[in-house]
Amino acid sequence: MEFKDDCLIYRLNFIKDPREMYGLLKSQVNWRQDNITLFGKTHAIPRYHAWYGDPGAFYKYSRITIPINDWHPVIKEIKTEVEKVTKLKFNSVLLNYYRDGLDSNGWHSDNESELIKPIHVASVSLGAIRDMQFRRVGLTKVERSLSLESGSLLVMKSPLQEYWQHQIPKRKKVNEGRINLTFRLVSISS
């Protein structure tokens, strides 16, 4: 599939006061740093993360099951606004906290089995500007790059995750933190 711009919607100034929202989430989110085992070696993942959602909205990626937190009222308000703007439904959110440019998120597609198809992901950025790069599944060449500004909303619509991978590469010159919220719709287990 070619990179179709209608699969990506990017909107600036989605969050009214991104600086204040960044400070609030940095201090109030139940952040954790999990380990990942790759090729027999265990490493701390290069960022903090947290999972919030409806009861039963469990999520696992890279073989890490992140404990679910009940909705924080402010995160729930952001979800409501995201749903209003995108006309999509979400029941959970993965938050990432990149302490500085040495924290990162490697190549992947958001295609875990819990995600309900068609997969749409809505992503809100706060704090330092970071690049999101895109490459086709199975290829190494970076074909697109987006600079994600504080307060922005990026919607990745189906079928993007089937054909493309994305990453947030390390950027040594970035000294500030960044928080990202990616809203998802997952199946509910009892």
Ligand SMILES: O=C(O)CCC(=O)C(=O)O
């Ligand atoms: O930090 C971002 O903007 C992307 C996060 C991401 O790719 C993910 O959580 O799956």
